[in-house]
Amino acid sequence: MSDTPEAAITLTEIAAEKIAEMIGDQPEGEEQALRVAVRGGGCSGFQYALAFDTKTDEDNVFEHRGVSVIVDKTSMQFVFGSEVDYVEGLTGAGFQVNNPNVVAACGCGSSFQVKDEEETSVPA
DSSP states (O other): OEEOOGGGEEEOHHHHHHHHHHHHTSTTGGGOEEEEEEEEOSTTSEEEEEEEEOOOTTEEEEEETTEEEEEEHHHHHHHTTEEEEEEEETTEEEEEEEOTTEEEEOTTSSOEEEOOTTTOOOOO
16 A cells, blocks of 8 residues: 555545545445546546445555545556535536546546647656
8 A cells, every 4th residue: 555645636625524424334444445536438538436435455545534545556657636515406416527538528527638648747
């Protein structure tokens, strides 16, 4: 397990509260953390995959606002500098990733595109 800077991904106060509440409701809550991952797919190329999961030796792990967040090494290059928020609206409630690396998103908002590799510099 490797540690990453706290600034890798931040959580809004409401997101941290909601995550802590949801993890606390699970039987293995103390072993769980929010996994932020990026998967290929959608009309713009990538989609977020947020889930409660356990840490592996290959994950980047850090805490923000008292909540553990885990990101696999491949996804880190796409989400570095992002903020996870929890929003409630007319169409429902859920987590939203505010990602400064996104250059385009699809109309439905479920997938995104990032800068070309040559333009992106990701901290090691």
